[in-house]
């Protein structure tokens with residue numbers, strides 16, 4: 054009976070699947086055909102704009118540039134959605150069918166072909182459950198290979214609805230599990246097809262205020278933050294296309310790791326930056342030692358920096374005799390003091406207030422020149438005398454010494470390299486020991502922790518030459534509005550519109566590009582990157598637990614509306630200046646305006662590896678809540694003893710890497726090491742490892758080679774990244790970091806390292822490993 058029954062049930066299921074797959078193939082092909090059609094039309098529009106390039110007035114040319122840039126951006130967007138254009142289908146109980154994909158598409162008759170994953174109509178694709186079907190009878194996940202339908206998988210949310218509509222339901226492996234089990238490419242991919250309900254709620258949360266997303270390793274914080282940026286750009290395009298969105302990540306490697314996600318979601322205009330690049334003109338990569346970092350992030354600087362500025366507004370000790378084209382005049386200290394007090398009282402920043410100070414003294418000196426020459430100065434003679442005064446070296450030097458124009462770099466550089474300057478500004482605020490910590494050599498590079506100090510200094514100093522340039526690069530609000538009105542006219546007249554959602558709203562984009570008139574057509578992100586005073590519509594901060602109080606102040610200046618998404622994990626705080634509680638970090642600037650959402654499921658690290666990471670957290674005295682892993686792995690981490698330094702140790706290292714690379718079957722392997730061992734481990738591996746097929750295995754160091762099969766990197770650099778397998782070398786050394794290191798940093802580095810793999814973790818340690826730590830490392 055059973056043997057007879059099996060084929061009779063299997064065969065129809067197979068037939069159903071074939072029939073459904075063929076039908077979906079037709080539907081998918083129609084949507085790609087429409088995409089191709091739109092690409093062609095946009096390319097034609099672009100070509101037409103280019104053809105008309107060489108003629109016309111200056112105004113016409115700049116409009117054309119703006120249109121060309123807009124079409125180019127549109128074309129790039131249409132190209133970017135090629136991969137997995139369609140990934141979902143909703144069959145509603147009321148008979149409606151919707152396809153869900155990367156962007157919204159309509160046919161010539163304006164009938165909807167594809168719903169953008171961010172549109173309200175797509176919400177049930179992520180949120181509906183059998184308990185709350187939200188009108189959905191059947192939810193279908195489509196996975197594509199190229200443009201072909203590879204698998205189909207259904208969730209029946211309303212059995213009666215499915216039956217009433219005569220729908221078929223196909224089972225499958227689970228779209229999420231299939232996505233999670235896939236090999237890593239070295240670059241983060243988007244998760245649009247499998248966003249989970251708790252993640253979707255965060256992605257679509259209201260844009261107002263600060264949304265804090267706390268979650269353990271692998272809970273999708275980064276993925277969610279990026280999808281939220283794309284969602285907000287969609288939902289508030291008119292506002293955000295103009296003001297821009299800033300995404301701040303922990304390192305340049307991390308930015309490279311995530312750089313494809315937003316474009317693959319059709320969003321090219323987001324500015325991504327590390328904290329070290331948030332001050333235009335500075336690209337700080339180095340970090341300070343923990344104690345220095347903590348001090349540099351300290352709010353006492355808010356008292357020190359104004360004193361440092363005030364010290365650059367000086368009254369000379371005695372009368373100054375000045376030569377002006379052969380006439381000698383005397384400048385009395387009380388006159389300088391009076392001009393200084395008035396200039397200060399205006400409340401303007403130092404460089405801006407200087408103009409008033411200089412003007413008052415020049416007028417005073419002009420009268421003095423007149424008197425010295427024995428006649429009262431007439432109003433019409435004044436300009437000539439003032440010109441003489443400006444040309445006088447004595448006058449220039451004296452006024453500069455009294456009120457020196459100053460760049461933030463000069464002000465802060467002097468404080469860090471000239472002990473008397475720091476003492477003058479911080480006496481009674483910092484201790485001698487603290488001042489000693491801050492001292493650095495003249496040629497030392499800017500550090501990430503200097504960036505917020507530079508920004509505070511810039512606020513106090515006001516515009517210098519750089520600021521002026523940035524300011525003039527930005528058109529006035531009026532010009533902006535005129536450009537917007539013009540762009541709306543153009544777009545309403547029908548030029549350049551295509552049947553893609555969001556295109557019409559690009560008036561803001563067009564206006565932004567056009568606002569500079571004849572200048573180069575810059576995107577919002579490009580303009581914002583060079584302008585310290587740019588105000589963003591939304592800011593996303595990843596690994597936000599690392600930011601110091603002063604860095605938070607900088608970010609609030611970039612986004613005074615405080616429309617922010619802040620993601621992080623307090624258990625992964627590394628920086629000594631970072632936060633140990635969200636309220637501590639956020640209350641100073643957003644009390645009552647921030648809310649917390651938690652992500653609780655780890656989609657990356659297998660359960661056994663996560664259990665070991667949790668055990669290690671407990672042993673190292675830094676316990677924290679760890680998320681539940683959604684996947685079982687092959688087993689707990691493997692611990693192998695490392696021989697003493699020498700040939701045997703190197704050979705073992707190579708053997709383990711070859712073995713793990715073979716197990717990763719073409720996936721990515723990271724060898725994560727304490728910072729002091731990068732050289733040693735790289736020397737043992739680079740150019741000296743052969744793959745299982747006998748061919749050399751490319752091993753790279755540092756962060757430049759995310760896509761290479763094996764990469765050796767310091768643990769701290771692996772923050773936010775993930776690999777198929779991880780070989781972790783000498784974990785105990787992470788715990789006893791350099792002197793003065795915050796003990797938290799080492800424990801958290803170890804936790805970060807252990808939670809990077811998606812498949813396997815192999816630990817290599819010297820035999821003197823503490824037994825409790827050894828047990829914890831293998832999950833015991």
Ligand SMILES: Nc1ncnc2c1ncn2[C@@H]1O[C@H](COP(=O)(O)OP(=O)(O)OP(=O)(O)O)[C@@H](O)[C@H]1O
Nearest residue numbers: 244247248249270271272273274275276656657773
């Ligand atoms: N809904 C999902 N569908 C498919 N993959 C997912 C989903 N959510 C998360 N992932 C995957 O899980 C992995 C971890 O995500 P992500 O890097 O965003 O986590 P995180 O919380 O930022 O981690 P960490 O703090 O450890 O760096 C990524 O590969 C991501 O693509």
